[in-house]
Every structure is written in structure tokens, then in C-alpha cells.
Amino acid sequence: MKRYYFDNAATTKMDNDVLEAMLPYFGDKYAVATSIFSYTPGLEARDAIEKARKVIADKINAKADEIIFTSGGTESNNTAVLGIARKNGEKKKHIITTEIEHISVSRALEDLKDEGFEIEKISPDSEGIINPEKLRKLIRDDTLMVIVQHANDEIGTLQDIGKIGKICSEKKVFLHVDACQSFTRIPIDVEKMHATSMSFSAHKIHGPKGVGALYLRKGTKIKKIMNGGFNEFDMRPGTENIAGIIGFAKAVQIAKDEDCKKMKELRDYMIERITKEIPHTKINGPLGNMRLCNNVNISFHYVEGESIVLRLDMKGICASTGSACFSRSLEMSPVMKAIGCDHELAHGSMRFTLSKFTTKEEIDYAVDNLKEIVADLRKISPLGK
Amino acid sequence: MSSPYSYKVIKHFQHPKNVGRIEKPDAKASEGSPLCGDMVTLYLKVDPKTHKITDIKFESYGCASNIATGSIITEMAKGKTIDDAKKITWQKASDELGGLPPVKTHCSVLAVDTLKSAIQDYEEKHGLAKPEDIALTEENVKRKLKHVIDPRNGKDILATGAVKAVSIESGIVSIELDMEKSHQFANNMKDEITEALENLTGIKEVEIKFLG
Numbered sequence: 001m002k003r004y005y006f007d008n009a010a011t012t013k014m015d016n017d018v019l020e021a022m023l024p025y026f027g028d029k030y031a032v033a034t035s036i037f038s039y040t041p042g043l044e045a046r047d048a049i050e051k052a053r054k055v056i057a058d059k060i061n062a063k064a065d066e067i068i069f070t071s072g073g074t075e076s077n078n079t080a081v082l083g084i085a086r087k088n089g090e091k092k093k094h095i096i097t098t099e100i101e102h103i104s105v106s107r108a109l110e111d112l113k114d115e116g117f118e119i120e121k122i123s124p125d126s127e128g129i130i131n132p133e134k135l136r137k138l139i140r141d142d143t144l145m146v147i148v149q150h151a152n153d154e155i156g157t158l159q160d161i162g163k164i165g166k167i168c169s170e171k172k173v174f175l176h177v178d179a180c181q182s183f184t185r186i187p188i189d190v191e192k193m194h195a196t197s198m199s200f201s202a203h204k205i206h207g208p209k210g211v212g213a214l215y216l217r218k219g220t221k222i223k224k225i226m227n228g229g230f231n232e233f234d235m236r237p238g239t240e241n242i243a244g245i246i247g248f249a250k251a252v253q254i255a256k257d258e259d260c261k262k263m264k265e266l267r268d269y270m271i272e273r274i275t276k277e278i279p280h281t282k283i284n285g286p287l288g289n290m291r292l293c294n295n296v297n298i299s300f301h302y303v304e305g306e307s308i309v310l311r312l313d314m315k316g317i318c319a320s321t322g323s324a325c326f327s328r329s330l331e332m333s334p335v336m337k338a339i340g341c342d343h344e345l346a347h348g349s350m351r352f353t354l355s356k357f358t359t360k361e362e363i364d365y366a367v368d369n370l371k372e373i374v375a376d377l378r379k380i381s382p383l384g385k
Numbered sequence: 386m387s388s389p390y391s392y393k394v395i396k397h398f399q400h401p402k403n404v405g406r407i408e409k410p411d412a413k414a415s416e417g418s419p420l421c422g423d424m425v426t427l428y429l430k431v432d433p434k435t436h437k438i439t440d441i442k443f444e445s446y447g448c449a450s451n452i453a454t455g456s457i458i459t460e461m462a463k464g465k466t467i468d469d470a471k472k473i474t475w476q477k478a479s480d481e482l483g484g485l486p487p488v489k490t491h492c493s494v495l496a497v498d499t500l501k502s503a504i505q506d507y508e509e510k511h512g513l514a515k516p517e518d519i520a521l522t523e524e525n526v527k528r529k530l531k532h533v534i535d536p537r538n539g540k541d542i543l544a545t546g547a548v549k550a551v552s553i554e555s556g557i558v559s560i561e562l563d564m565e566k567s568h569q570f571a572n573n574m575k576d577e578i579t580e581a582l583e584n585l586t587g588i589k590e591v592e593i594k595f596l597g
Binding site for chain 2: 306314342383
């Protein structure tokens with residue numbers, strides 16, 4: 001069966017060029033740099049990693065030694081959030097975040113709460129946007145750090161990190177930004193954004209799974225969350241995932257602005273078709289430039305999302321829903337709740353996320369089927385009559 | 386491939402049997418609410434002499450497990466007498482479907498409960514219920530109110546404490562409800578409560594006093 005993949009916020013298809021770049025590191029190039037005085041194959045491995053580090057750094061206007069390779073977005077978020085707070089939070093116990101963070105941030109913050117930190121969450125507006133001025137007013141003398149996700153994984157809302165960063169730098173508080181969804185899709189400049197730390201993930205951008213990076217501003221001290229060797233500037237122990245790191249850098253190198261432009265057009269085409277051709281819908285998240293280029297999230301009244309997902313799957317279409325029935329916790333999505341979506345709208349919300357491989361034909365196929373499925377499920381629904 | 390659903394669940398989900406509504410049904414029941422994520426409405430036509438279910442239809446706002454269970458229990462109940470249909474348990478429905486994922490139990494239990502409630506509605510409307518079960522007592526009123534879901538939180542109005550007081554006087558049931566009179570769900574609540582109590586013997590009127 002031909003598959004039509006619309007879950008690129010979950011993960012993306014690895015690019016063939018990325019695979020090509022990685023293959024030697026599963027074969028002859030298996031050595032690792034155990035020391036800076038290593039043997040030749042070890043030094044070659046070290047060079048390859050440093051080149052990759054420079055690629056990531058250049059992409060975000062950082063210095064190479066500010067990039068720490070990790071196992072992915074979750075580890076980067078945990079390292080920054082826990083690491084910065086535990087090292088620098090002896091006197092300052094107040095942390096500000098939002099209600100729509102990724103679970104790797106929100107659950108790390110629960111740990112910090114147990115450790116005596118005070119966590120304050122800002123609610124977004126109905127489109128998921130955080131007001132920087134609202135944030136400014138919350139910053140106190142004992143505020144240690146601010147944590148904001150650049151682009152939301154569910155509804156695609158973008159935050160004005162430039163403004164938020166400026167406030168944080170004026171007030172001299174740390175700023176951690178989760179940029180796993182936005183990386184390579186929106187220009188990122190850690191200087192202009194005044195970020196202390198930032199998380200990235202390879203598999204969200206056609207790279208391999210199991211590798212990511214943490215940008216950590218020079219001079220920022222953290223407490224390691226794992227113990228071991230002196231790898232990654234003594235910030236992240238464990239043997240480097242060389243193949244993954246090489247693949248990650250390749251994915252960053254081949255990411256093109258035109259891809260995002262194309263996705264944006266297709267995204268708007270999909271939103272327009274769905275909202276025009278299917279009645280009783282509601283778009284979740286903003287339209288236009290405050291929305292991530294590959295995110296479509298729409299609620300369908302009177303029907304339940306898991307049923308839509310299953311029916312789409314029968315047609316080869318892979319998509320996701322905010323319905324509690326679909327989630328591992330059987331709980332309604334906190335993001336939907338934060339933007340004021342009621343239970344019915346959250347249950348009936350569908351997320352389609354595009355990639356550079358998505359075509360107009362695939363979107364037409366998905367929308368044609370979605371139309372039929374929603375109409376079918378509405379026929380058997382007791383609601384909306 | 387390790388789908389959490391059996392082949393039979395998927396088949397019933399994809400092509401559910403007995404879907405829709407019956408105009409002028411002999412009995413009807415709804416369970417669940419959009420807030421719980423699942424809601425089922427079930428309609429019955431019953432032969433007044435034999436008490437056999439001649440037609441049965443259901444509507445579902447729910448997930449695959451809910452739709453498939455609605456489909457299988459309506460198949461199982463069709464043609465049976467209401468006494469036999471009452472014996473359809475969740476376990477039997479689940480067995481018939483080749484099992485359901487444990488995490489989805491409540492969605493399918495809901496469908497079975499709706500059948501039970503529809504049969505009860507029939508019995509009460511057609512003089513088949515035990516007189517003590519439909520007598521106009523505070524106990525029976527409260528039992529009925531457990532089936533009314535508060536749209537503000539998805540729980541029944543007794544469990545949430547929204548019902549502050551119940552009193553009965555010469556066929557008039559007065560209920561004090563913790564909800565503003567102008568609340569968007571106020572009318573809906575009034576209708577739901579009135580419908581839930583309609584089969585109680587000698588009930589003349591339901592008065593709702595909205596508090597606040």
C-alpha cells in the first residue's frame with residue numbers, strides 16, 4: 001500500500017544524502033577519539049565530529065564550542081533545564097515557562113518543583129501566542145530562567161523569541177529555547193535571540209533518530225545530568241554517536257529555504273481546501289507568518305479524532321490527533337486546553353504536518369479522503385443534528 | 386502487524402451495523418458526553434406482544450472501540466426478547482469482537498450501558514418495570530440523576546455535587562442546581578434532567594432552581 005505521510009512533526013523521512021554520509025561510519029570508520037593524542041583513525045573521527053559541530057554552529061550564528069551533541073531533543077531540554085537550574089539556582093528559585101511546552105520540558109520542571117523551585121506558567125492567547133510584555137511583568141529579582149518553545153509541535157504557533165530574549169537579557173535571566181520544530185524551517189540567530197541555551201533534534205529535519213544538539217552560551221555553567229567521561233567539553237559523557245552526528249550535520253547542510261517556502265504554500269492550500277470543503281471546522285493556531293511552515297491543525301466538530309486517524313490509516317494516510325483516546329495518558333492535550341479548546345474540539349482535532357517531500361497530489365488525496373471520512377463519521381454521530 | 390484492535394473490531398468499526406436513528410422509537414437512551422470523549426445514543430422498536438426487539442439503531446460519537454461495540458451489541462440484541470437482550474454483558478460483547486484493548490474498556494462499556502438504559506426506558510414506559518423502581522421517591526430521582534452529565538466537567542451531576550437539594554411534593558420534583566440561570570448550558574441541563582425523570586410514576590413537573 002502506498003503511504004501518505006503527514007506526521008512530520010513526530011519524525012521525518014531520512015534524506016538519502018544523509019544516509020550516504022553516515023554509511024562509512026557504520027563500516028570502516030568505526031574508531032572514536034579516546035584522547036586528543038589518539039591514533040590516526042581516532043583523530044580522523046575527532047575531525048569529522050568537529051566539522052559537523054561547525055556546521056550546526058554556523059547555522060545558528062554560534063561558536064563551535066557552544067554546541068554539545070546529545071541523543072536528541074529530550075536530552076537537550078533536560079540538560080539545559082535541569083543543568084542550568086541545579087548549577088545556578090541556589091539563590092534564585094523562580095522559573096517562568098509556558099503552558100504549551102514539550103513534555104520533556106514540562107516533566108523536567110516537575111522534578112525541579114520537587115527540588116524546591118517555583119515554576120510559573122504563562123498562558124498563551126487563543127492562538128497559542130505568548131505575549132512578551134506579559135512575560136516581562138512576571139520577572140522578579142529571584143527569577144532564574146525563562147523557558148519558551150520556539151515553534152509549538154501541535155499547533156505550529158511561533159513565538160517572538162527576539163523580543164522575549166531581549167527582555168531576558170535586560171533582566172539578566174537565563175533563556176532556554178526549545179527549537180526542535182523550528183530548526184532549519186525558520187532562521188535562528190542565537191545572538192539576535194539572546195538565548196542562553198537552545199535544543200535541536202536531527203530526526204525532525206530528515207536526519208537520523210537518536211541524535212540532537214544543545215547550544216549552550218559560552219561561560220554558562222551547568223550541572224551534568226549523567227556521569228562519565230570528559231566528552232563534549234565535559235558536559236555530556238558517553239561515546240559520541242559519530243554516524244548520527246555526521247548525518248545530523250548533513251541534514252542541516254542540505255536544508256533549503258525554498259523547501260520551507262514550498263511547504264508554506266502547500267500548508268495554506270491544505271488549510272483552504274479543508275475549511276472550504278468541510279463544514280463545521282476550527283483552525284487551531286494562527287494563520288500566516290506566526291505559523292510554522294509545515295503545520296496544519298484543524299478541529300472537526302461532532303467527530304472523534306482516533307476514529308478519523310484509523311479511517312485515514314485504512315487509506316494509507318498517516319496523521320495525528322489531539323484526542324484523549326489517542327494519547328498514551330488518555331488525557332486531553334495540554335496545548336489544546338491552554339488555547340481554550342473545549343473537550344469536544346480537542347477530541348476532534350487533527351494534525352497534518354508536511355515535509356519537503358510532500359506533494360500537492362498527496363494533499364489532494366488526503367483532503368478528498370478526509371472529506372468522506374468526516375462526513376461518514378458525522379452520519380453516525382448523535383451530535384450536531 | 387501489531388494493531389491494538391482485532392480484525393473483527395476493525396471490520397465493525399469500518400462498516401458498523403445498525404447505524405442511525407429510529408423515528409418515533411419505543412425506547413431511547415443516551416450515555417456519555419462529548420466531554421468524556423464518547424457518547425452513544427440507542428433507539429429501540431419492540432413488538433408489544435412478544436417484547437422482541439424488532440429494530441435497533443445506534444449513533445456514536447466515539448473511538449473505534451465504541452463504534453465496534455455499538456455495532457456488535459445491536460447485532461446481538463436484534464430479534465431477542467428484551468429479557469434476553471438484558472443478558473448481553475460487556476464481556477460477551479468483547480468476546481464476540483475478539484477482545485478489546487484494556488485501555489479502551491470504558492468506551493465499549495458505555496455502549497453496553499446504553500443498551501441496558503434503553504431497555505430500562507422501554508420497561509418503564511410499558512409497565513414492565515418493578516413499581517418500586519419507578520416510584521417517585523428521592524432515591525429513584527437520585528438514581529436517575531446519575532445519568533445526567535454536567536457539560537462543564539463531563540461527570541454526572543450528583544458526583545460533582547452540582548445537585549444541592551432534591552425535594553418532592555405532590556408530583557412536583559424540585560431540584561436545586563449549582564449553576565447560573567444564564568449559563569450557556571442551563572437550558573440543556575433542564576431538558577436533560579426532565580427527560581431523565583420522565584418515567585417516574587406520577588411525576589407532573591420538574592422544577593429547577595438555578596443557584597448563583
